[in-house]
Amino acid sequence: MVRPRAGRLCATNEVKERRLEQVRYGIIGCGMMGQEHMRNIALLPETSVAAFYEPDDGMAARASAIAPAATRVGSVQALLAVKELDCLLIVSPNHCHIAQMEEIAATRALPLLVEKPLFTDPGDAAKLAAFRDSYPAPIWVAMEYRYMPVIAQFLEKAADATGGIKQLSVREHRFPFLEKVGDWNRFNRYTGGTFVEKCCHFFDLMRLAMGAEPLRVMASAAQAVNHLDEDYDGAVPDIIDSGYAIVDFDNGTRAMLELCMFAEGSAYQEELSAVGPAGKIEAFVPGPGRFWPDHLGAAPVAKLVTSPRHPQGPMTHDIPVDPTLLEAGDHNGSTFYQHQRFAAVVRGQGTPEVTLADGWAAVAMGMAAQESARTGQAVDPRQWM
Known part of the structure; x- marks a missing residue:
């Protein structure tokens, strides 16, 4: 198990004290960045990927190799129907984010981590405002840097x-x-x-x-x-x-x-x-x-x-x-620390740091x-x- 360096963003002891139940992710998109997220989730205690939606067979095979216990599903709706989920992670292509956020809001509003950029079309600002004003669960935007x-x-x-x-x-x-x-x-x-x-x-x-x-x-x-x-x-x-x-x-x-x-x-x-x-x-x-x-x-x-x-x-x-964190992704260890803190929010402790x-x-x-x-x-x- 990775033991991060002590520091303001690691909060290792704090997270250990907060270990409660398993935090089970549902992931939308398992390309290169989605797989980095999966590798880092696997390094965290009592945290796992329960299911994922990835339409590309090659990327899905790689994702299954990282998280063999996770169930592959055929759509966002099928993912939202998986009862075991505690939170959701969107790592799909940029232009898909808003529509997927709206689908989640209309179906099952779980704590949500959304990869950057949050949206790509200036015309989507009104949709984003409506989402912001109605979504009842925590939302964290992935700013790994x-x-x-x-x-x-x-x-x-x-x-x-x-x-x-x-x-x-x-x-x-x-x-x-x-x-x-x-x-x-x-x-x-x-x-x-x-x-x-x-x-x-x-x-x-x-x-x-x-x-x-x-x-x-x-x-x-x-x-x-x-x-x-x-x-x-x-x-x-x-x-x-x-x-x-x-x-x-x-x-x-x-x-x-x-x-x-x-x-x-x-x-x-x-x-x-x-x-x-x-x-x-x-x-x-x-x-x-x-x-x-x-x-x-x-x-x-x-x-x-x-x-x-x-x-x-x-x-x-x-x-x-x-070195374990460097092996797990391309972002100098940051993806691990981000998930460490997001998982604490999912457990009901704290609020999103990147709103x-x-x-x-x-x-x-x-x-x-x-x-x-x-x-x-x-x-x-x-x-x-």
């Missing part, structure tokens, strides 16, 4: 290290989008666009770190390198692979995202930097270990760097992650970035919040 140990420490220590963040930058230099079933992640109409599909994680971190709401987003982006020679029944992918986004917040602070999806040669995949009148704090997050070349030796370890102005002297701290409002705001910021990149104008994300 909050729970990466090094980012958790970055967030915890940022105010003291900086004297109050004035500017924040997030750099992600990574690999191109991976292949998904049906290649849905190649097109804006299914993903919401790259700034929505994957960068909502970073917009969420910006809001959380700043403790403020976004006023305007300015972005410049392009599909510069990736997927240009691909063809899907005559359709060429239209997702961006590189760009910048600047966000102004209502407390006078600002943040910037730098994205490049043809930079997998980097030692670190994500780099965060927050600066204030007292100093700077940085977090460095390695990419998935399975992509690190063997000939380079051991993969990099996450690290946290604090750089006070007075007295000057950067201090570097390695933030290792349990529907959080997930909604992150998507709105991504939509504003997509629109700004398209038009060349600053965009107010509040129109979609």
Whole structure:
């Protein structure tokens, strides 16, 4: 059994004290990310996958290998009919989330963990509002990056290290989008666009770190390198692979995202930097270990760097992650910690840490970035919040 490092986000002893009955998940979607969720659920005590809905036979076979006791069903309705379920997890393609949430609300409103992005179509805001106003059970939006140990420490220590963040930058230099079933992640109409599909994680971190709401987003982006020679029944992918986004917040602070999806040669995949009148704090997050070349030796370890102005002297701290957690997924151990805390909510202890409002705001910021990149104008994300 994995024994996580002690820390603000691990709460190992707290969860042990709360062990009650088995928490049994029903999962919608068992592709690459769904399987990561399943592997991490399997590491938690008194927690299991009871049933799942996955229409692709190949992905379903992989899911069954991870959770052999789980029952495969043929539809969302069939999943909701499984009596043993205590909670639900949506890990389907982005554009399916809203319809599946509505189906769940109309049939069986269990505690719900929804993968990001919460929605992809600006026209779905009214549906999301109706869902929010009527859903009687806890809803948690999956923002795994909050729970990466090094980012958790970055967030915890940022105010003291900086004297109050004035500017924040997030750099992600990574690999191109991976292949998904049906290649849905190649097109804006299914993903919401790259700034929505994957960068909502970073917009969420910006809001959380700043403790403020976004006023305007300015972005410049392009599909510069990736997927240009691909063809899907005559359709060429239209997702961006590189760009910048600047966000102004209502407390006078600002943040910037730098994205490049043809930079997998980097030692670190994500780099965060927050600066204030007292100093700077940085977090460095390695990419998935399975992509690190063997000939380079051991993969990099996450690290946290604090750089006070007075007295000057950067201090570097390695933030290792349990190897079992690194093997269980591509997100630096965060999926385990997220489920640890969500399962406690399912047991009736505590409330969701990443709310529907959080997930909604992150998507709105991504939509504003997509629109700004398209038009060349600053965009107010509040129109979609």
